[in-house]
Amino acid sequence: SQKIEQNSEALNIQEGKTATLTCNYTNYSPAYLQWYRQDPGRGPVFLLLIRENEKEKRKERLKVTFDTTLKQSLFHITASQPADSATYLCALHNTGNQFYFGTGTSLTVIP
Amino acid sequence: DAGVTQSPTHLIKTRGQQVTLRCSPKSGHDTVSWYQQALGQGPQFIFQYYEEEERQRGNFPDRFSGHQFPNYSSELNVNALLLGDSALYLCASSLIRNRKDKSEAFFGQGTRLTVV
Numbered sequence: 001s002q003k004i005e006q007n008s009e010a011l012n013i014q015e016g017k018t019a020t021l022t023c024n025y026t027n028y029s030p031a032y033l034q035w036y037r038q039d040p041g042r043g044p045v046f047l048l049l050i051r052e053n054e055k056e057k058r059k060e061r062l063k064v065t066f067d068t069t070l071k072q073s074l075f076h077i078t079a080s081q082p083a084d085s086a087t088y089l090c091a092l093h094n095t096g097n098q099f100y101f102g103t104g105t106s107l108t109v110i111p
Numbered sequence: 112d113a114g115v116t117q118s119p120t121h122l123i124k125t126r127g128q129q130v131t132l133r134c135s136p137k138s139g140h141d142t143v144s145w146y147q148q149a150l151g152q153g154p155q156f157i158f159q160y161y162e163e164e165e166r167q168r169g170n171f172p173d174r175f176s177g178h179q180f181p182n183y184s185s186e187l188n189v190n191a192l193l194l195g196d197s198a199l200y201l202c203a204s205s206l207i208r209n210r211k212d213k214s215e216a217f218f219g220q221g222t223r224l225t226v227v
Contacts (some may be wrong), residue, residue: 036218041221042220042221043203043221046218091153098156098159099144099203101146101155103152104153
């Protein structure tokens with residue numbers, strides 16, 4: 001069956017450290033993979049997109065890697081800040097422009 | 112430039128009733144997708160509309176139906192509401208036409224539906 005699994009536990013890290021979130025998938029062949037941030041009661045906000053032929057993408061303090069052999073994406077936030085506290089969702093994107101989301105990882109950055 | 116707007120923001124309905132949710136896509140976007148997000152879960156794809164037709168559908172019963180208008184706005188209709196339909200309903204807009212190399216989607220704030 002198709003699965004998208006993110007960190008099963010909530011992630012708590014100290015301010016200034018690097019947060020690393022994982023997204024593993026089975027039985028998908030995504031053309032793209034995207035990461036979103038979602039705050040309570042609000043819609044997801046797009047952060048980064050990475051294509052299947054790209055290994056790494058960066059945007060300011062954010063970095064995403066994509067390993068189609070391992071069927072895994074890693075999402076890093078460097079120099080984390082309390083304002084980074086949110087739920088982060090990975091979404092696989094098939095050729096039909098349809099997204100399949102993981103359940104999300106709740107990140108708390110402790111001052 | 113307004114982003115994706117959804118209405119209403121909150122709604123309470125009784126089991127068995129019908130509900131209509133509305134979405135206006137981001138300016139310049141031609142595609143609207145609807146998602147259901149239960150508490151503590153990721154969004155689940157319901158369906159997608161492009162050129163006023165349903166193009167893709169997720170694993171949702173026929174009680175869930177939709178429509179897209181010529182101005183690209185969209186409605187989600189749910190009939191015979193069940194308690195389990197209580198969720199945050201999200202609308203996402205994107206641009207398909209001539210943009211096959213990019214598929215960023217913009218989400219609205221959602222409609223919180225509570226079925227009692």
